[in-house]
Amino acid sequence: MEAVIKTDKLTKRFGDFIATNNITFEVYAGEIFGFLGANGAGKTTAMRMLTGLSTPSSGSATVAGFDVYRETERIKKNIGYMSQKFSLYEDLTVMENIRFFGGIYGLSDKAIKEKSDMLVEQLGLASEKKKLVGALPLGWKQKLSFSVAVLHDPKIVFLDEPTGGVDPLTRRQFWDLIYAATSRGVTVFVTTHYMDEAEYCNRISIMVDGSIKALDTPYNLKREFGVGSMDEVFYKLAREARRSAD
Amino acid sequence: MVLLQDLSKSYDKGNVKAVEAVSLEVPQGELFGLIGPDGAGKTTLFRMLTTLLLPDGGRATVNNLDIVKDYKAIRSQVGYMPGKFSLYQDLTVEENLNFFATLFGTTIEENYHLIKDIYQQIEPFKNRRAGKLSGGMKQKLALSCALIHKPTVLFLDEPTTGVDPVSRKEFWEMLKRLKAQGITILVSTPYMDEATLCDRIALMQGGKILAIDTPDAIVQQYPEKLYGVRAAAMQKLLLDLRAYPNTLSCFTFGEYFHLSFKDDHAGAAEDLERYLESKGHERIGIGEVTPTIEDCFIRLLKQ
Numbered sequence: 001m002e003a004v005i006k007t008d009k010l011t012k013r014f015g016d017f018i019a020t021n022n023i024t025f026e027v028y029a030g031e032i033f034g035f036l037g038a039n040g041a042g043k044t045t046a047m048r049m050l051t052g053l054s055t056p057s058s059g060s061a062t063v064a065g066f067d068v069y070r071e072t073e074r075i076k077k078n079i080g081y082m083s084q085k086f087s088l089y090e091d092l093t094v095m096e097n098i099r100f101f102g103g104i105y106g107l108s109d110k111a112i113k114e115k116s117d118m119l120v121e122q123l124g125l126a127s128e129k130k131k132l133v134g135a136l137p138l139g140w141k142q143k144l145s146f147s148v149a150v151l152h153d154p155k156i157v158f159l160d161e162p163t164g165g166v167d168p169l170t171r172r173q174f175w176d177l178i179y180a181a182t183s184r185g186v187t188v189f190v191t192t193h194y195m196d197e198a199e200y201c202n203r204i205s206i207m208v209d210g211s212i213k214a215l216d217t218p219y220n221l222k223r224e225f226g227v228g229s230m231d232e233v234f235y236k237l238a239r240e241a242r243r244s245a246d
Numbered sequence: 247m248v249l250l251q252d253l254s255k256s257y258d259k260g261n262v263k264a265v266e267a268v269s270l271e272v273p274q275g276e277l278f279g280l281i282g283p284d285g286a287g288k289t290t291l292f293r294m295l296t297t298l299l300l301p302d303g304g305r306a307t308v309n310n311l312d313i314v315k316d317y318k319a320i321r322s323q324v325g326y327m328p329g330k331f332s333l334y335q336d337l338t339v340e341e342n343l344n345f346f347a348t349l350f351g352t353t354i355e356e357n358y359h360l361i362k363d364i365y366q367q368i369e370p371f372k373n374r375r376a377g378k379l380s381g382g383m384k385q386k387l388a389l390s391c392a393l394i395h396k397p398t399v400l401f402l403d404e405p406t407t408g409v410d411p412v413s414r415k416e417f418w419e420m421l422k423r424l425k426a427q428g429i430t431i432l433v434s435t436p437y438m439d440e441a442t443l444c445d446r447i448a449l450m451q452g453g454k455i456l457a458i459d460t461p462d463a464i465v466q467q468y469p470e471k472l473y474g475v476r477a478a479a480m481q482k483l484l485l486d487l488r489a490y491p492n493t494l495s496c497f498t499f500g501e502y503f504h505l506s507f508k509d510d511h512a513g514a515a516e517d518l519e520r521y522l523e524s525k526g527h528e529r530i531g532i533g534e535v536t537p538t539i540e541d542c543f544i545r546l547l548k549q
Contacts, residue, residue, distance in 0.1 A: 038410040039381055084408075138284045164408060165436045167283030167451065168540050169547045172497045179481050193410055194437075196500040218501060229500070231411060231439075238412045 001028040004156055004187050005050060009059035010068075012045050019045040021210035022059065027156075032178065032188040034198050037207030038238040043191055044160070046207070050189075051158055052076050064155040077105070080149035080157035080186075084164050086141050088148060090134030094125055097133055098148060105152035119147050139170030143177060150181050157181065159190040163197065175200055195231040206234060209243045248272040248295065248399060248432065252304035255290050264290040266453040267304060272432060272446075274398075277425045279444030280434040281539070287453040288434035289329060292403050295432070296326045308399055322350060325397035327388050329404040329434075335377030339368055339387055342376050343394060350395030360427070361390040364420055382413045389420070400424065402433040406440065418443050438540035449543050456546040461539055468537040468545065470494065471510050474502035475518075477527040486525050490518065497544060504541060 005027035012020040020042040027033045037043045048054035050063050052072030061068040064078040088097045095116060102112035120129045123143055133141065142162060150157050159178075163171045175197070178188055190201065198204055198218060205215040214221055214237060218230055225233045252267040265287040272278040280288050293299040295308060297317035306313045311320050333342045340354075343365070347354050358365075368386050371379065376387060385405060392400060402421075406414045418440065425431055433444070441447045441461050448458040457464055475496075477483045480503075487496045487503055492514065496505045507514045515532050522530050 038412055039408075161408075165284035167286075167436075167547065168438060168544050169497075170283070172544070175498055179484070183481065193408070195411060199500040200498060234411055235415070238410065241412070 003027065004029045004065075005033075005061070005063050005189065007050075007059065007061040010046070010049060010056055010061045011058045012042075012049060012054065013057040018210050020049070023207075023210075023212050024059075025205055025212060025215055027187060027189060029155075029187055030182055030185055031202040032182055032190065032200065034201030034204040035189060035191045035207070036198060036204055036234060037191075038241055040243050041207040041238075041241065042210040043207055047158060047160060047189075047191070051079060051081055077152075078155050080152070080154040082145050082149040082157070082159050082162055084161035086138075086145060088133050088141065088145055091132060093132055094120065094129045094136075094144065097144070098151065101148045102151055107152060115151055119151070123147060139166050139173075142166055142170070143174055146174065146177055146181075150186055153184070154186065156187045156189060159188065161191050161193060163192065163194060171197075195229065195234055198230040198234070204230070206237050208237055208241050213237050247274045247310070248278075248306070248308050248430065250295075250304070250306040253291070253294060253301050253306050254303035255287075255294060255299065255301050263453045265294070265301075268453075268455055269304075270448055270455065270458055272430060274430050275425065275428050277421060277431045277433070277443075277445045279441055279447040280432065280450055281436075281438060281441050281447050281543070282434070282450035283436050285452075286450040288450060289403055290453075291450075292326070292401050292432070292434065296324055296401055297321055298326075322395065323398050325392035325395070325400045327392040327400075327402045327405055329407065331384050331388060333376045333384075333388060333391060336375055338373050338375055339379070340372040342387060343390055346391040347394045352395055354394065357394055357396050360396060361393050363423060364393075365390045381409065385409065385413075385417065393424070397429065399430045400432070402431065404434050404436065406435055406437060414440070438538070438543055441539040447539070449539075449546060451547060457542065464539060464542050465537050468542055470506035472535050472537050472541060473505045473507075473515060473518075474499070474531075474533055474535040475505050476502050476529075476531045477522060478529045479527065482525075483522070483527060486522065486527070490521060492517070495545070495548065499541070502535070504535065504537075 003026040008024050009022045010020060011022055023046060035043055049056050049068055052068060052075040056068060063075045066074045098116040098119060099112055120126055146162060163174055182188055203217050204221060205212050221233050225236055227233055250268055250270050252269055253265060254267050255265045256263045268291065282288055294301050295306060295313060297313055297320050300314060308320050309323055313320060343354055364386050368383050406417055421431060446460050449456040475487060484503060487493055487505060492507050492509055494506045494508045496503055519530055519532055
């Protein structure tokens with residue numbers, strides 16, 4: 001299987017504190033990879049290195065075939081990113097946001113036009129497309145953010161707790177969008193605090209105190225730990241954590 | 247005890263109805279959960295009950311005191327932990343606690359027994375500035391500050407949002423111990439799985455209450471039989487299940503899809519199995535499951 005993310009002993013230190021400690025793993029093309037861990041386990045630091053926002057202290061990694069030390073700009077062109085904090089422009093309309101981000105990613109006017117029509121249709125936002133994004137309900141905002149993050153057909157999309165605070169129905173519609181993206185060949189790298197969502201991933205890693213303590217399919221992890229749910233797997237691993245939860 | 251009658255609040259000249267004619271009653275000593283996503287109106291409701299916001303309509307009492315008329319008396323009797331961390335970031339842990347104790351005319355020593363369980367966990371860091379604490383520690387300090395004047399009613403606005411599952415579990419254990427001391431607790435959360443830890447819950451969306459009862463009773467009211475379905479190729483399975491003519495609803499739920507039939511006749515499950523086999527599915531599993539609060543919420547949202 002083709003690996004689109006490859007890390008080898010990837011490490012980030014802040015002074016004496018080792019935020020991410022020697023993590024080695026691969027993410028395969030087209031899979032949904034769940035990146036789990038308690039608050040403070042080092043997930044955000046790891047994600048910042050993989051998205052080219054933070055230079056590792058040691059170890060190596062490639063994302064979409066590009067080196068995380070030397071080719072960060074090329075990484076940024078080949079990935080999509082959606083953070084838990086809403087980051088579209090609230091005082092631009094739905095269409096203006098799509099046009100703006102399409103332009104940033106270097107799409108042609110024609111491509112932007114086609115994509116935005118399709119996207120608005122897909123999300124059922126046709127009657128809202130001239131509304132300011134700030135006026136949309138949270139669930140719509142999150143779905144729109146995701147669609148904008150994959151507008152340029154990136155190889156990988158990083159989702160940092162995309163469904164926090166969203167109602168259960170919208171949460172599921174959001175996962176429908178994720179499935180649709182993977183069927184187009186996009187690889188999904190996602191963090192979440194909802195353990196039922198961990199089940200929707202093809203494979204999962206669980207970080208504790210900066211290290212990856214488990215990595216497998218949800219089915220195998222549950223069997224390995226002899227428990228019936230991902231919640232219990234997580235609890236068994238994370239309660240051993242020595243770092244204070246953040 | 248907390249009593250609400252048609253309590254309402256709107257923003258933006260009435261265009262945004264944040265809370266619409268909500269009525270409910272929380273008896274003394276109950277652990278009551280307000281369950282709903284962002285924008286459901288939970289915070290607005292809490293802010294009215296803690297006398298920080300005036301209602302537009304209806305009325306409410308806390309310990310038989312009116313939230314408009316008797317706001318001063320209410321403030322000394324309730325504890326409030328807002329969703330957003332609101333302690334003084336540049337005061338230390340101990341200074342914050344001392345500040346809130348003094349404000350309410352008491353001392354840390356006098357009510358230490360109330361917060362002991364929680365405060366002991368952050369006491370080693372009592373000289374650290376609150377702004378420098380981790381999220382879990384901030385949460386414990388905020389709860390200690392909300393408790394230090396010995397309130398009889400506690401309002402906790404999304405205390406576990408964004409907190410990992412392990413810390414969430416610990417937090418709920420703390421709440422159980424507070425309830426055992428007779429404190430009435432109203433807690434809001436977007437996490438459906440926390441609903442079962444409450445005595446009674448209200449499911450809330452768009453400013454309205456969709457259902458209010460004990461978690462068990464809400465689950466028992468689920469009208470259809472619910473089946474868990476799985477197979478080897480889950481993404482294809484979802485599409486096939488949604489296309490199946492006898493499917494009433496089907497959505498992802500952990501490692502299964504939860505499905506209910508339009509016509510749940512004897513043999514409906516076997517018919518579905520044959521259909522899935524004809525679509526080439528392997529390792530098919532279909533079995534009846536007990537609905538959860540989340541299933542109930544989804545069904546109410548679809549109505």
